[in-house]
Amino acid sequence: MDDVTRISVTGDRPYDVLVGRGLFDTLPTLVEGAARAAVLYAAPLKQHAGQVADVLAAAGLRPLPIEVPDAEAGKSVEVAARCWDELGAAGFTRTDVVIGVGGGAVTDLAGFVAASWLRGVRWVPVSSSLLGMVDAAVGGKTGVNIAAGKNLVGAFHPPAGVLCDLDLLATLPADDLLAGLAEVVKCGFIADPVILDLVEGDPAASADPAAPVLRELVERAIRVKTEVVSADLRESGPREFLNYGHTLGHAIEKNERFRWRHGHAVSVGLVYAAELGRISGSLDAATAARHSAVLQLLGLPTTYRADAWDELLPAMRIDKKARADTLRFVVLDGLAKPGILSISDEGMLAQAYLAVAAA
Known part of the structure; x- marks a missing residue:
């Protein structure tokens, strides 16, 4: 693992933002106590989502991969509802965790799914885009778009931690x-x-x-x-x-x-x-x-x-x-x-x- 910069968010629900390279192995420390981990991702990040799932499985968690539409098409109530259905079918409890692997849109969706499932479970964004790293992944704003406008439905739900793996920026157009x-x-x-x-x-x-x-x-x-x-x-x-x-x-x-x-x-x-x-x-x-x-x-x-x-x-x-x-x-x-x-x-x-x- 490359040298890691740790930037802390303080307040009522503190957490750390980790910036570096090769950070996937740090995920288990952020999700201790969870039995299951839903891994939300869009098709372009399927390989990286698989790597995340492998790390979680090696730590004893049961990963649940959930592919969602790419970009803003994934930020809808309908997509969130499908994710809730999958969490329900898998028996997700309040000690389980949602992980979003992707850019700003997947991050917003994953956070909203976590905020609304059982009125709030842990979540961790693994940010793959520059926009996600500097904006969506930090601050606990989650949400989806509706016909009236962008991000009009959502919740404030701080993550358990944020991974900004700079290696993923090389995958970006x-x-x-x-x-x-x-x-x-x-x-x-x-x-x-x-x-x-x-x-x-x-x-x-x-x-x-x-x-x-x-x-x-x-x-x-x-x-x-x-x-x-x-x-x-x-x-x-x-x-x-x-x-x-x-x-x-x-x-x-x-x-x-x-x-x-x-x-x-x-x-x-x-x-x-x-x-x-x-x-x-x-x-x-x-x-x-x-x-x-x-x-x-x-x-x-x-x-x-x-x-x-x-x-x-x-x-x-x-x-x-x-x-x-x-x-x-x-x-x-x-x-x-x-x-x-x-x-x-x-x-x-x-x-x-x-x-x-x-x-």
Whole structure:
């Protein structure tokens, strides 16, 4: 096993996030006392899910492999219900465990299945994607999508531990790795500007699974998130800042029927949120412009269809940060100084959209 970095989430339900290589053998220590382990995975991760199942079996557990649809297609109530049926048929008890092997979507689904089965059993995400490592796997947010929008049904259910095995990043398509970097860049703007310096200093290494700089980016982004969720598990305060760029991003995902990668949508959302900050007077023009510059260095999208505004605004109105008829956006009051901007002026919202509107 390679050297392992242990990053702790504190609070009422503490756990560790392990970052390193060859981490599968650490799984049995996280699931002591379990007799059964459901291993949720999508088809592209079947081989790795099998390796996880073998490790668990060698430790005396009975693995239950459950294949689910890949990506956002797996994050549905119907898929969750099928998983519940399989847990019931296998006789899963409260001492058993659910393990999600995959990216952000499988992680969200596995956590939700665990949160809802017998009102909560242990779960462990084995994250295979950059997006999962720096976002979905950390913080205990679980959920599925419904027709009205993304992640509108779910629960807060912290895991027993998180495995971020960097070897798995080599299995990712290049676009998926880049999509995860959007969440890393977000962490740079809201809390750790060194992330931005690293990306600007070597964009190619930032997207190289074997490069030390990518490991540093992963660890820095995880530390940003663990610090926030340790203080605010249920998103009643500072945890909202982690939604920087997500209000428009989620609306784009819904509008695209989830065919866009989450990170690509968030990338556009970051540019939009920066422009909102600029025109509201909270953010200087140079920092706003830096958003597009950093994201473009990585090859991430910074624009969306100009004719889509009338479809995006209604989707943003059901964002979980909204209150009555007022939309609330995370904006910056300066680099690494996030705040909340409440807006009911549709004119200002439309004006900001011009910054991301593509011909």
